[in-house]
Amino acid sequence: MDVLDRACIKVCPVDCIYEGGRMMYVNVDECIDCGACEPACPAEAIYFEEDLPEELRAFSDATRDFFTGLGSPGGARKLGKQSHDAGPAASRNA
Amino acid sequence: MTRFRIAIIGAGPAGFYAAEHLLASSRTVDVDMYDRLPTPWGLVRAGVAPDHPKIKSVSDQFAEIAAHPRYRFFGNVEIGRTVDRGALLARYDAVLYAVGARAERLLGVEGEDLAGSLGASDFVAWYNGHPDLAGLEPDLSGTHAVVVGNGNVALDVARILLLPQHILERTDMADHALAALARSTIRHVTILGRRGAAQAAFTTSELREIVGIDDLSVTIQSDDLVAPADLSPMELRRVQRNLAVLEQARGAARAGSQRSLAFRFLRAPTAIRGDGRVQEVEVGVNRLEPGEPGVRAVDTGTRETLPADLVIRAVGYRGCALPGVPFDETSGTIPHLAGAVLSGEREFVAGWIKRGPSGIIGTNRACAVETAETLLASLSPTGPRAVPARAIEDWLAGSCPDHIDDSGWSCIDRHERSMGQACARPRVKLVTVQDMVAAARRQGVGTAPHSGPPGP
Numbered sequence: 001m002d003v004l005d006r007a008c009i010k011v012c013p014v015d016c017i018y019e020g021g022r023m024m025y026v027n028v029d030e031c032i033d034c035g036a037c038e039p040a041c042p043a044e045a046i047y048f049e050e051d052l053p054e055e056l057r058a059f060s061d062a063t064r065d066f067f068t069g070l071g072s073p074g075g076a077r078k079l080g081k082q083s084h085d086a087g088p089a090a091s092r093n094a
Numbered sequence: 095m096t097r098f099r100i101a102i103i104g105a106g107p108a109g110f111y112a113a114e115h116l117l118a119s120s121r122t123v124d125v126d127m128y129d130r131l132p133t134p135w136g137l138v139r140a141g142v143a144p145d146h147p148k149i150k151s152v153s154d155q156f157a158e159i160a161a162h163p164r165y166r167f168f169g170n171v172e173i174g175r176t177v178d179r180g181a182l183l184a185r186y187d188a189v190l191y192a193v194g195a196r197a198e199r200l201l202g203v204e205g206e207d208l209a210g211s212l213g214a215s216d217f218v219a220w221y222n223g224h225p226d227l228a229g230l231e232p233d234l235s236g237t238h239a240v241v242v243g244n245g246n247v248a249l250d251v252a253r254i255l256l257l258p259q260h261i262l263e264r265t266d267m268a269d270h271a272l273a274a275l276a277r278s279t280i281r282h283v284t285i286l287g288r289r290g291a292a293q294a295a296f297t298t299s300e301l302r303e304i305v306g307i308d309d310l311s312v313t314i315q316s317d318d319l320v321a322p323a324d325l326s327p328m329e330l331r332r333v334q335r336n337l338a339v340l341e342q343a344r345g346a347a348r349a350g351s352q353r354s355l356a357f358r359f360l361r362a363p364t365a366i367r368g369d370g371r372v373q374e375v376e377v378g379v380n381r382l383e384p385g386e387p388g389v390r391a392v393d394t395g396t397r398e399t400l401p402a403d404l405v406i407r408a409v410g411y412r413g414c415a416l417p418g419v420p421f422d423e424t425s426g427t428i429p430h431l432a433g434a435v436l437s438g439e440r441e442f443v444a445g446w447i448k449r450g451p452s453g454i455i456g457t458n459r460a461c462a463v464e465t466a467e468t469l470l471a472s473l474s475p476t477g478p479r480a481v482p483a484r485a486i487e488d489w490l491a492g493s494c495p496d497h498i499d500d501s502g503w504s505c506i507d508r509h510e511r512s513m514g515q516a517c518a519r520p521r522v523k524l525v526t527v528q529d530m531v532a533a534a535r536r537q538g539v540g541t542a543p544h545s546g547p548p549g550p
Contacts, residue, residue, distance in 0.1 A: 010459060013455045036456025
């Protein structure tokens with residue numbers, strides 16, 4: 001959150017990592033679980049769902065909530081940066 | 095407006111990501127993509143394991159790139175055989191090689207060439223229906239297989255040998271491989287790694303998958319499952335996760351299973367022996383010493399013997415030289431600077447033939463983008479001019495009459511998918527160039543609308 005390094009976008013083979021206002025969101029419906037983004041992230045902010053530490057659970061819900069209304073846009077570059085956020089990043093005091 | 099035309103050689107991931115970036119450029123670039131096979135998608139079709147449909151679905155991205163009006167596909171055209179480099183350079187503003195690494199690295203041990211000892215690249219191409227290897231007919235009539243190597247390809251090969259048939263039957267695995275694996279009596283697979291568990295290149299998801307196979311007994315022979323202290327934080331995370339998966343699998347070893355998988359670390363084959371065919375593998379026990387980078391395996395001189403009816407070497411792929419193109423024999427790659435071939439003539443390189451055979455599909459995106467940027471910056475409005483689109487079609491019609499264009503590939507694709515639909519599989523692959531060319535010519539095959547759900 002609040003880093004937006006974007007290195008992950010460059011290696012995603014299906015362009016499924018979308019940019020919100022304060023963080024990046026992986027679209028789990030479009031993701032093919034290849035794992036390319038995980039070592040690319042300098043902030044170590046990407047996890048396979050089964051490895052997500054309990055204290056970060058809220059971010060798992062956030063990646064779903066972020067796409068409410070967007071669905072599966074089929075490519076982050078086509079869609080462009082979004083101004084909204086979901087989960088902890090949408091909370092004013094986060 | 096100046097319009098440029100680029101030839102991309104190789105229709106795999108690196109080629110498609112380069113094409114995507116070139117086509118998205120503010121300069122007007124046409125892309126003609128060539129492949130030596132009638133079918134595109136490279137290792138996504140012929141390398142990615144058939145039981146990984148989600149990874150294979152990356153081909154939807156490639157199909158989307160291929161739908162671009164300035165993209166054309168010319169399959170069944172091999173550079174150096176049907177068409178030479180000079181002929182391409184004479185017709186295009188630039189040529190980008192994304193041919194991958196089709197050869198295998200060898201172990202360099204006695205008996206490597208015995209019957210029953212195969213390269214993983216051949217075995218993988220066989221079960222995926224690559225026309226070059228469709229006739230491999232590996233002998234799966236024994237009980238013990240030894241897979242050499244600690245990367246994802248080793249895990250793919252071991253998993254394919256161990257998976258129950260009902261899982262394979264739902265995939266697009268080549269029919270000849272499905273039939274052979276149904277008859278296979280291989281029940282015990284040993285995976286050898288010359289270094290320790292912490293040095294294994296497996297990704298955690300592949301490791302979880304194989305140890306999670308139903309009714310499989312897993313044993314792990316390793317002195318310790320402790321991550322070294324000198325890893326980068328990112329590497330450390332992957333290694334710790336891998337070790338945790340192995341630790342858990344070791345703890346949960348099941349008794350009484352029909353099939354078994356053994357991980358043996360710090361073990362490298364020193365000889366493959368047998369009377370006319372593989373019977374056993376002599377294994378050297380290694381220890382680790384500090385090396386550059388990380389640690390290296392050193393032979394302790396101790397030997398062990400493993401029974402083996404089948405040996406599959408999965409110690410890496412290797413690039414092959416293209417006639418007339420500079421090549422570094424040591425690394426098996428084309429020497430380049432940011433993707434521009436060194437001492438090349440308007441030639442560029444991307445993917446495995448550029449950086450060596452490592453990384454996953456997505457790694458090729460950043461790699462190909464770098465090359466495409468270099469290529470775009472090199473295009474000069476006053477430089478060589480490509481010949482018109484039509485002239486290239488005429489030239490190919492004369493020089494390779496059996497080439498497959500986009501509509502030909504669409505026919506093959508529809509044909510395979512409709513065959514698959516009839517048996518609840520993603521596709522049934524055609525496995526000979528002859529059948530592919532025939533399907534491409536039978537316009538309309540497989541396009542008949544289905545009147546209802548597939549029958550029983």
